[in-house]
Amino acid sequence: MILHADLDSFYASVEQRDDASLRGRPVAVGGGIVLAASYEAKAYGVRTPVAGSEARRLCPGLITVPPRFEAYVEASRRVFEIFRDTTPLVEGVSIDEAFLDVGGLRRLVGEPVAIAEILRRRVRAEVGLPISVGVARTKYLAKVASAVSKPDGLLLVEPEREEEFLHPLPVERLWGVGAVTAGKLRADGIRTVGDLARREQEVLSGLVGKASGHHLWALANLRDPRPVVVGKRRGSVGAQRALGRRPTTPADLDAHLVALIDRVARRLRAGERIGRTVTLRLRFDDYTRATRSATLGTLADGASQATGATDVWVATARTLLRAALPLIEQKGCTLIGVSISGLAEAGTEQLELPLEWTGVEGRIRRTSILDGALDAVKDKYGTGAVTRAVLVGRDSGFEAPLLPEA
Structure with a gap:
């Protein structure tokens, strides 16, 4: 089993952690362009990378703070120390998320969900930040599960429920489906992951290209053999x-x-x-x-x-x-x-x-x-x-x- 751990509204959460007056209030990090928004701001429709003027129009009570990247890098370092203390099999995806392979820890620590709960408690207690975790058989499903569980949640996708969980989701949930690809798929009547899974690969290749068609069809049909890769240096x-x-x-x-x-x-x-x-x-x-x-x-x-x-x-x-x-x-x-x-x-x-x-x-x-x-x-x-x-x-x-x- 694989965990996908993803810090919630990372930059904004660090600001709310370090300034008690910001907690529970709509916060945007950045000036002219919003780099991150708290969940209180997202409730008003504030998203990245919207202009600051547009964000203030959407949320009149928005509090804008300048970014402090040194603080974010330090918080990320401390969280990744907890990841690596949980399992040596950690694959960093970005400054605020990672995959963790915990399949070999059952006898030593417990079931994957129990490990995820311990990890979430430690990040909250030791770093002071909320983190969402998805638990699943594959990297892709774990990532989707963490996104669905936000904010500050934990979601297990059991192997026998994978199709039941994935197929009703909108096609935009597929890894690699952006606005352009989603438009092409929806124009052809493909609105959910299940709709895509039922199409022939050749049809998808005609819509989005051979490589993308094969990739999306495989994910929709629960085929993701990628392991957690440790020590891979970025390109x-x-x-x-x-x-x-x-x-x-x-x-x-x-x-x-x-x-x-x-x-x-x-x-x-x-x-x-x-x-x-x-x-x-x-x-x-x-x-x-x-x-x-x-x-x-x-x-x-x-x-x-x-x-x-x-x-x-x-x-x-x-x-x-x-x-x-x-x-x-x-x-x-x-x-x-x-x-x-x-x-x-x-x-x-x-x-x-x-x-x-x-x-x-x-x-x-x-x-x-x-x-x-x-x-x-x-x-x-x-x-x-x-x-x-x-x-x-x-x-x-x-x-x-x-x-x-x-």
């Missing part, structure tokens, strides 16, 4: 910053981009990783999104370059931002994010002959030495000890990690 690392609806100049966007790259590249090096591709993520005033990506060049033998050097990523990301400026000027930008993917262990970096520090390769190697020295200064004296000239005098703001810290 990308990133951060983003909400800008709100205030006007931003190209210089402002450039400064935000540089700050984000500094953060992401430092996290990359802290995990002893290098990367090959940078992706720029933008969200516009009309809530549409755009992504732009670039991969570093290839070496003489055809292998892709990979690096952890900040300056290389800054130069590459700036090229993407310049190309996107016409679209930004037309639609306005409310969020900017960057991620680095194609990750590998730092020791696997391949150098191009000749090995002397000349040309681009030399610049990358020299920059890496400088980055290491700056990282050491920031580790000892704080992230504000050294900064780039382009960031001096600017609002440092806040950046949200796209994925949990390594």
Whole structure:
């Protein structure tokens, strides 16, 4: 049996935990864009990533607080310690959720539901946060069960009741069904998971593509053989910053981009990783999104370059931002994010002959030495000890990690 443990309204719950005056009241984390909302705010229809002005219209008594990502990362670390103290088989999904394989603990601890109850009590007592847990035979069913049990609930899906539990749910509950896919399915009369399970795979492939059709059909028919994977390192690392609806100049966007790259590249090096591709993520005033990506060049033998050097990523990301400026000027930008993917262990970096520090390769190697020295200064004296000239005098703001810290 597998547990899916998911902290409830994580950012907002941390704020309510740390400020007693916020408890039981509608709270939104973020300024121009709502990053998280308490259940009291969700009752009024406040959702992410709605604009702050729209959230206040929906909920006139809404209390808005600035995010404190250091507090959220620390709370996540403490919760994951409880997860790993419960079972060594823990697969983190994000900063506030994980899968736990507890099937081998029956003789030592008890039934999975009893383990889930103990875990929930410990998170509440030791970290002060509510957490919902789903218990099921597969990862997918456990995740659905935790979502259905919210807020602050526990739900067991017994093997003999799986179909009874899953099939009446709306098709949007399927892992991988977003607004576009749901629209295609509903247009063809598929409204529940059971409706989809009864369709032929070939029909679904014609609607949503072969790979998606096979995936959704398998989930709807209770086929999810994926085990809980321990120690799997993520394939990308990133951060983003909400800008709100205030006007931003190209210089402002450039400064935000540089700050984000500094953060992401430092996290990359802290995990002893290098990367090959940078992706720029933008969200516009009309809530549409755009992504732009670039991969570093290839070496003489055809292998892709990979690096952890900040300056290389800054130069590459700036090229993407310049190309996107016409679209930004037309639609306005409310969020900017960057991620680095194609990750590998730092020791696997391949150098191009000749090995002397000349040309681009030399610049990358020299920059890496400088980055290491700056990282050491920031580790000892704080992230504000050294900064780039382009960031001096600017609002440092806040950046949200796209994925949990390594």
